[in-house]
Amino acid sequence: GTKLDEEMTHIRELLHAAQIKPEITGNPLLENVPLLVENVVSMCVKEAITNVVKHSSATHCRVDVTQLPKELKVTVEDNGQGFSGDRSAEGNGLRGMRERLEFVNGTLDVESGLGTVITIHVPTVLR
Ligand code: ATP
Numbered sequence: 133g134t135k136l137d138e139e140m141t142h143i144r145e146l147l148h149a150a151q152i153k154p155e156i157t158g159n160p161l162l163e164n165v166p167l168l169v170e171n172v173v174s175m176c177v178k179e180a181i182t183n184v185v186k187h188s189s190a191t192h193c194r195v196d197v198t199q200l201p202k203e204l205k206v207t208v209e210d211n212g213q214g215f216s217g218d219r220s221a222e223g224n225g226l227r228g229m230r231e232r233l234e235f236v237n238g239t240l241d242v243e244s245g246l247g248t249v250i251t252i253h254v255p256t257v258l259r
């Protein structure tokens with residue numbers, strides 16, 4: 133398997149152990165994605181899931197991986213308690229995700245209220 137594909141197996145186990153029902157959709161078997169991009173995205177998904185386990189009190193968590201012709205889109209969504217969602221509430225985990233994503237021209241969006249949705253976009257072709 134590839135990095136992200138292997139990460140998904142680990143994520144399923146982590147969520148299961150925390151009694152959070154995992155729902156994994158899309159396809160983590162990426163095609164022609166630079167290794168650096170895949171490594172950055174894997175790290176981001178891992179941190180997002182760690183946050184779900186540590187902070188959300190969710191009962192369900194959905195992870196979707198969709199590869200479009202020119203970009204990779206990953207969402208991590210939970211049905212937990214959420215948080216303010218503004219930048220001032222961000223710690224090292226979310227800041228680290230943003231920094232690594234910037235390095236590959238990617239973006240991170242955080243929407244939180246009733247539950248949290250983390251959306252990652254990364255271009256997979258040179259611009
Ligand atoms: P670190 O990642 O450095 O170990 P951290 O997890 O507290 O520490 P961040 O990952 O930046 O730092 O998250 C910042 C804060 O945002 C968390 O402390 C938590 O309050 C909130 N948070 C993040 N993700 C979630 C989530 N899925 N549900 C609820 N709250 C969250």
Ligand code: MG
Pocket residue numbers: 179182183223224225226
């Ligand atoms: Mg964290």
